Amino acid sequence: MILDGQPLEFRPGDTVLVAMLRAGRHPTGGGCLCLAGDCPHCLAIVDGVAYVRTCQVQALDATVVIRQLRDGPLPPLESRDRDADAGAGDATGVPVHHRHCDVVVIGQGEAGRAAAAEARAAVGAEGRTPDVVTLDARDGQDVIGIYPGPLVVARTSGGMLHVMPRREIVVATGAAEIQPVAPGNLLAGLVTARAATALAAAGVALGRVVAIGTPPDGLDVTVADGTLVRFEPHGPSGSRIAAVVVRDAAGAERRHACDTVSIGLGLTPRDGLLRMGRAFGARAVGDAALDHTLPPCPAAGTVCPCSAVTVEDLDSVHGRGFCELDLVKRATLAGTGPCQGAACVPHIRAWLASRGGVLQPPFTARPVAKPVTLGEAAAGAHHHPTPRTALDAEHRRLGARMERLGGWWRPWHYGDPRAEYDAVRHGVSIADVGTLGKMRVSGPDAVALLEHLYPVPIASLAAGRSRYVVLLDERGYVLDDGLVCREAETRFTLTFTSGGATLAELWVRDWADALGTDVRLLNQTMSRGAINVTGPRAGALLARAGAGALPGFMRHAPARIAGVACHVYRLSFTGEPSYELHHDAGDSVALWRALLDAGAPEGVRPHGLQALLALRLEKGHIVVGQDTDFDSTPRRLGLDWAVRTDKPAFVGRDAVIRTNRVPLDRQLVGLEVEGEAPPEGAVIWRASNDGGDPPRAYAGYVTSSAHSPVLGRSVMLGWVRLHDGALPDALVVDGRSARRVATPFYDPGGDRARA
Amino acid sequence: MPAPDRFSRLEATRIVATPAALDAARWPAGAVVLRIAPDEAIVTGAVAPAAIEDPHAIVARETGFVGAWMEAAAAEALLERACAWARPAERPAFAQGLVAGLPVKLWLDVARVLVVAPAAFAHDCEARLR
Numbered sequence: 056m057i058l059d060g061q062p063l064e065f066r067p068g069d070t071v072l073v074a075m076l077r078a079g080r081h082p083t084g085g086g087c088l089c090l091a092g093d094c095p096h097c098l099a100i101v102d103g104v105a106y107v108r109t110c111q112v113q114a115l116d117a118t119v120v121i122r123q124l125r126d127g128p129l130p131p132l133e134s135r136d137r138d139a140d141a142g143a144g145d146a147t148g149v150p151v152h153h154r155h156c157d158v159v160v161i162g163q164g165e166a167g168r169a170a171a172a173e174a175r176a177a178v179g180a181e182g183r184t185p186d187v188v189t190l191d192a193r194d195g196q197d198v199i200g201i202y203p204g205p206l207v208v209a210r211t212s213g214g215m216l217h218v219m220p221r222r223e224i225v226v227a228t229g230a231a232e233i234q235p236v237a238p239g240n241l242l243a244g245l246v247t248a249r250a251a252t253a254l255a256a257a258g259v260a261l262g263r264v265v266a267i268g269t270p271p272d273g274l275d276v277t278v279a280d281g282t283l284v285r286f287e288p289h290g291p292s293g294s295r296i297a298a299v300v301v302r303d304a305a306g307a308e309r310r311h312a313c314d315t316v317s318i319g320l321g322l323t324p325r326d327g328l329l330r331m332g333r334a335f336g337a338r339a340v341g342d343a344a345l346d347h348t349l350p351p352c353p354a355a356g357t358v359c360p361c362s363a364v365t366v367e368d369l370d371s372v373h374g375r376g377f378c379e380l381d382l383v384k385r386a387t388l389a390g391t392g393p394c395q396g397a398a399c400v401p402h403i404r405a406w407l408a409s410r411g412g413v414l415q416p417p418f419t420a421r422p423v424a425k426p427v428t429l430g431e432a433a434a435g436a437h438h439h440p441t442p443r444t445a446l447d448a449e450h451r452r453l454g455a456r457m458e459r460l461g462g463w464w465r466p467w468h469y470g471d472p473r474a475e476y477d478a479v480r481h482g483v484s485i486a487d488v489g490t491l492g493k494m495r496v497s498g499p500d501a502v503a504l505l506e507h508l509y510p511v512p513i514a515s516l517a518a519g520r521s522r523y524v525v526l527l528d529e530r531g532y533v534l535d536d537g538l539v540c541r542e543a544e545t546r547f548t549l550t551f552t553s554g555g556a557t558l559a560e561l562w563v564r565d566w567a568d569a570l571g572t573d574v575r576l577l578n579q580t581m582s583r584g585a586i587n588v589t590g591p592r593a594g595a596l597l598a599r600a601g602a603g604a605l606p607g608f609m610r611h612a613p614a615r616i617a618g619v620a621c622h623v624y625r626l627s628f629t630g631e632p633s634y635e636l637h638h639d640a641g642d643s644v645a646l647w648r649a650l651l652d653a654g655a656p657e658g659v660r661p662h663g664l665q666a667l668l669a670l671r672l673e674k675g676h677i678v679v680g681q682d683t684d685f686d687s688t689p690r691r692l693g694l695d696w697a698v699r700t701d702k703p704a705f706v707g708r709d710a711v712i713r714t715n716r717v718p719l720d721r722q723l724v725g726l727e728v729e730g731e732a733p734p735e736g737a738v739i740w741r742a743s744n745d746g747g748d749p750p751r752a753y754a755g756y757v758t759s760s761a762h763s764p765v766l767g768r769s770v771m772l773g774w775v776r777l778h779d780g781a782l783p784d785a786l787v788v789d790g791r792s793a794r795r796v797a798t799p800f801y802d803p804g805g806d807r808a809r810a
Numbered sequence: 811m812p813a814p815d816r817f818s819r820l821e822a823t824r825i826v827a828t829p830a831a832l833d834a835a836r837w838p839a840g841a842v843v844l845r846i847a848p849d850e851a852i853v854t855g856a857v858a859p860a861a862i863e864d865p866h867a868i869v870a871r872e873t874g875f876v877g878a879w880m881e882a883a884a885a886e887a888l889l890e891r892a893c894a895w896a897r898p899a900e901r902p903a904f905a906q907g908l909v910a911g912l913p914v915k916l917w918l919d920v921a922r923v924l925v926v927a928p929a930a931f932a933h934d935c936e937a938r939l940r
Contacts (some may be wrong), residue, residue, distance in 0.1 A: 104847075153891070154893050155896040196918065219896070435894070435911075436911075439911070440911060440931050442928065442930030443931075495868050497826075497866045574866075575866055575867060575868050577850075578869065582874030639871050639873045
């Protein structure tokens with residue numbers, strides 16, 4: 056074993072603490088050692104992990120220990136890179152094991168063993184022997200918390216153990232020995248009575264032992280009768296005990312020279328886990344169920360060694376009105392350190408009782424009960440996975456810069472976003488739009504459900520036709536947008552935004568249930584791929600790929616393209632003729648490659664999201680979530696045309712009618728500036744003529760911004776407040792004059808998209 | 811760490827229909843039927859729409875999932891570590907929930923286990939379940 060860089064001898068069976076004490080080294084410099092995992096005085100950095108209780112760790116040849124001296128620096132934070140996806144499969148590298156059982160018994164002393172035997176004997180109505188899990192710190196199963204579930208979490212040598220009992224949690228953790236509080240109680244040479252017995256049995260030389268309170272078993276000691284007054288060091292600045300002073304019954308101080316003081320002030324139940332688990336039906340047995348006995352009220356000395364809180368500190372906060380145990384904890388941090396109040400709570404309760412005459416219960420216990428590493432605390436937690444489309448590998452193979460956007464890994468660009476943009480505007484390009492939400496609706500009540508969900512007529516939508524729709528909540532705010540596409544009398548396909556698909560599915564299912572409709576719903580977002588073929592030469596590419604007659608604008612039809620069964624949706628988000636080819640995800644790669652091959656003579660190239668966002672911005676198309684806010688109504692978005700309030704009923708109708716009567720306060724508008732695009736989020740200022748300095752007032756902010764190559768200026772969408780009932784015309788963005796203009800910025804008549 | 815076979819895309823059929831129609835359906839011999847909801851099933855292989863007695867049923871080819879077979883003992887060792895919820899004791903059985911943070915469906919047969927997940931998480935399956 057290596058201690059502070061030097062070899063240290065130890066005997067077989069020694070704990071790290073015993074090995075250190077045999078060599079005359081105290082782990083933290085001083086304090087009353089308990090050898091039972093209760094006190095905070097034996098903490099050290101063991102094998103790189105700080106705040107380890109050395110009384111609970113076996114000494115081994117390879118063990119490396121660095122002492123955490125109380126007056127020394129804080130241990131460094133561990134900084135070790137881990138591969139989040141490697142090995143154990145979570146972000147921590149600490150494995151987790153799960154165990155389901157009927158009963159878990161924490162602690163395997165006499166009471167714990169009896170409780171386990173009793174639980175096993177209690178055969179339930181199902182006629183089988185209950186599955187009982189026992190955990191004991193001495194067997195390397197250190198329970199660190201009880202969580203809702205209930206879930207009992209233990210640290211073991213093999214990682215973290217998560218135990219989920221169906222019936223009961225039994226806490227049999229015994230009792231801890233009460234620590235002494237008096238001046239000098241952080242000297243070395245103080246041990247509890249049980250610890251004194253254990254150290255003597257381990258062959259650790261204790262020298263002259265003086266006992267305070269109950270003497271240790273089996274040791275020849277001097278008993279110091281009287282009230283504990285103070286511990287005295289060797290010399291004024293000494294760190295080791297030289298004597299203990301008590302006051303006898305006659306009031307006289309008596310000094311007992313010693314090498315070791317044994318402290319036998321009684322027991323306090325180790326009930327932290329019980330207090331954590333009581334809400335989940337945990338019960339205590341044995342000493343863990345003892346009543347809390349109080350030590351004498353401390354007069355001076357360190358009460359909380361973890362947070363260095365003294366009796367004087369208690370006086371100070373009490374004088375400022377912190378008179379409750381929980382308030383004292385918050386004011387002083389007593390009880391928040393590694394021992395979680397095991398050392399200090401009995402004394403603070405005694406101290407508060409002496410001040411107020413009321414005995415307050417121990418404060419709330421919460422996980423974790425003992426220090427754990429961040430890795431142990433996070434063990435079993437996994438990063439939320441980001442889905443990948445079926446074309447993910449194709450994008451990466453083409454050198455795409457992949458980004459997490461709309462909840463998916465998506466190509467931002469393929470190296471030349473301007474060329475990608477030009478391909479769409481002037482030739483042909485393809486894009487992976489498989490992330491779009493896709494849902495099929497079928498059933499006798501399909502029309503009724505969709506009529507209720509959408510603010511436009513559905514029944515009149517002919518089979519083979521598509522309609523742009525916004526999805527409103529009950530307050531008339533826009534939740535999402537997309538298409539309703541009718542396949543047959545009672546069959547529809549709905550599309551949603553990539554980022555909004557999950558919420559939209561929940562929304563549709565919830566309303567289908569709430570209305571009691573007879574419909575079948577199938578979310579195909581992850582099952583169906585979609586490739587958008589867009590640009591003036593899109594039709595030519597598809598013809599090369601074997602497509603026959605293609606549907607007209609806002610129509611859809613099945614088609615076989617490059618041998619792949621597709622459903623073709625004719626629409627336009629880019630402003631150019633666009634055909635979304637929906638297909639089974641398993642066919643995505645074949646279709647993608649076939650389109651690239653077939654489009655080679657047309658100069659096809661894929662475009663990423665960077666180009667797409669600029670293209671759609673030129674058309675003034677919003678992106679829900681980017682251009683909308685949580686309270687965006689269709690009117691504020693300029694989408695009044697997408698809402699038919701003459702429909703008798705739809706979600707949000709009443710709110711839309713009511714808010715339409717209220718004067719408009721802000722609106723999403725189109726803006727133009729010369730030069731480079733201002734950053735998204737930039738403040739929009741209203742130029743004012745009131746003589747203010749600066750001569751402007753806050754008017755809103757930019758939601759989307761891009762330089763438009765085809766227009767030769769930058770275009771934006773942004774929220775602008777109305778001023779004196781009108782949208783201001785003179786605006787400033789990014790220090791430049793901005794013009795408010797109507798959208799679409801590009802091809803306002805939509806002739807190109809419909810071509 | 812027990813490792814399943816490499817995850818590969820499943821060729822299956824997804825069916826949404828009335829629970830009664832699914833209960834009454836006659837599935838192709840040898841197909842694994844994952845009843846993921848009272849009104850929804852994923853069936854390995856092809857299923858003819860006519861096999862479902864619900865005129866409004868949605869019967870669609872399903873290629874959006876990946877799957878891998880594991881030996882039962884190896885699967886249990888993996889799930890003991892990566893799965894917080896209790897699996898059914900009987901065999902065969904179907905179960906679904908988060909495994910290693912991934913939405914997984916399990917077909918628990920006597921000798922082996924089929925682990926199924928959305929193909930969109932195939933990369934994560936390879937990383938976390940191997």
